[in-house]
Amino acid sequence: MSIRSYLNPVHCLQAAAVVGVLAAMTTPAQADNWRGWNVHPPGYPNSEALDSFVKDVTEKTDGRVNAKIFHNGVLGDQPDAIEQTRSGALNFANFNMGPMGPIVPETNVLSLPFLFKDIDAMHHVMDGEIGERFAEALERKNLVALSWFDSGSRSVYNTKRPINEPEDMKGLKVRVMNNDLYVEMIDALGGNATPMAYGEVYQSLKTGVLDGAENNFPSFESSGHNEVAKYFSETEHLILPECVCIAKASWEKLSEEDQGIVRQAALDAATLQRKLWAEGSKKSREEVIAAGVEINEVDKPAFQTRMEPIYAAFIEQHPDLEPLLNDVRNAQ
Template sequence: MSFLSGMKKVALGAVLAGTAATTAGAVELRGWNIHVEDYPVSIAMDSFMAEVAERTNGDVTGKTYHNGVLGSQPDAIEQIRLGVIDFGEFSLGPMGQSIPETNVVSLPFIFKSIPQMYELMDGAVGDAIGEGMKAKGIVPLGWYDAGARSFYNSVRPINTPADVEGLKIRVMSNDLFVKMVESMDGNATPMAFAEVYQSIKTGVVDGAENNPPSYDSTNHFEVAKYYSLTEHLIIPECLCMSLKSWEKLTADQQEILKDAGHKSAVLQRELWAAREAKSMETVKAGGTEVNTIADKAPFQAAMAPVYESFLANNPDLTGLVDMIRNAD
């Protein structure tokens, strides 16, 4: 698929007009964000841009457009790569179809915990993934937290892989997630996130998988009362910038953006943890039956075919996968 498909997207790019505007040395950036203004991601992004403006003495300013007003996530990723939008915050999941390195973090159970994910993404693993992104026109500035994704459904608690058998589970549109559910003999159903509530309510699917704030804020807990903490996916998100926009900055400005990006990630992680705890309280108060998985080893073992298939198709990423799996 080409970066732009026809004149329609060219017109969209012209409307967005997000390329870094430069006047007498000043740079004004335009940022994309899918979330509402009081979401942890949104607050951290606003903090990032405020710090950049202050530390550059107003030479680099900008605005984050929340609520997805600059388009859908797939379109925005294209626009970032083209330099039409200057910066944005994206899940690495949707990037995996076009940037293989980002798909590594979508492998089930590849991270052992959220703290381990922080450590690895802030180090050599994040650097390696960042190089793959840069080759596709995207520069990472900070790694945000999207929590751990777990299964929820309207039928039964999930304690072992056998409990997934026969369940119709909505997944994001990524072959890895389809294979993940199929490896436990479940029926994976990719569909738009906006369709999930009604689909569970009407029995089109039995459930889905997501982090606690998403399970809470969408009211999915009203129609899927069993929330099983498999924590099978820990997929970081990226505050990132268009390489085209990045290259218009001075070296000093680039250093300021990188430092401010990391600081915004630290803030976002703190805000996310608080939001996650509040969401768990909300869904439990709403009648959700939450169960913790005592032994995740059977789930991890069931993922062997997913890893085998992925590495067979991406042998050059074996070293990166091993770097994460062998980390303490």
């Protein structure tokens, strides 16, 4: 019997992924050999859209850009990937704007709770002149944003009880992304915010290190969090855009023709991603209900009222961002 037959299939897949990453990293970073980062697993709406982006870029540049995407966060977590892309060690990535705040302060506006009325309003804002202003802020940090993905609305889920009023959050240990605004948001609701890497959340929920987290239906379902957290409360407190971002150094090496091809591929990927996202979100919601998750609406105005001090503090700390915040609100 071979050594391979003793290996757990999951370990084999992980080992294969590592071998693939190491092989790619032996190729000198250059404009015609692109490595991309994505935190989500294959089959996820973002992953399928990025696969389409990679295919379009490689084929339509006639191989002048040979792009490859690594899913499942095998190249590191998002903060690491942001820095790798800014430095040019990674050529492109799909980033959520939440953890982008510490690096690109303007994007913190997008992390203010209950900023967008709904998902359509977010699309309208980000696809227009205001989205260009956020793209300019990213480019000043060596990230060229070519299109905006959807990430649905984020809500709170937990292992303990339904959340109907802010008071129901009291004492719950809730995982948030690495951004002070999210910590302040959960604390304002009476919970105990815990920044944590996404990959650690399942086990932490299972063992009681965490009581809950906040995310959208596709992530809740695909991560298996619904297996251990049976209460999903539709707070819809965050509607965060995501970007297809190219390292500025990689972008500037492209010819004008290839820049046009890459930009169009990113726009086409966003169109596909939004379609898949809407379909996947509906399907994930149905699947977690069928699996026994209790879903409830909340007293949303009561939650919004708790956010007023966060807005006031944000404007006090970032007076230069108040015009941008007001423009986002008024553009909806």
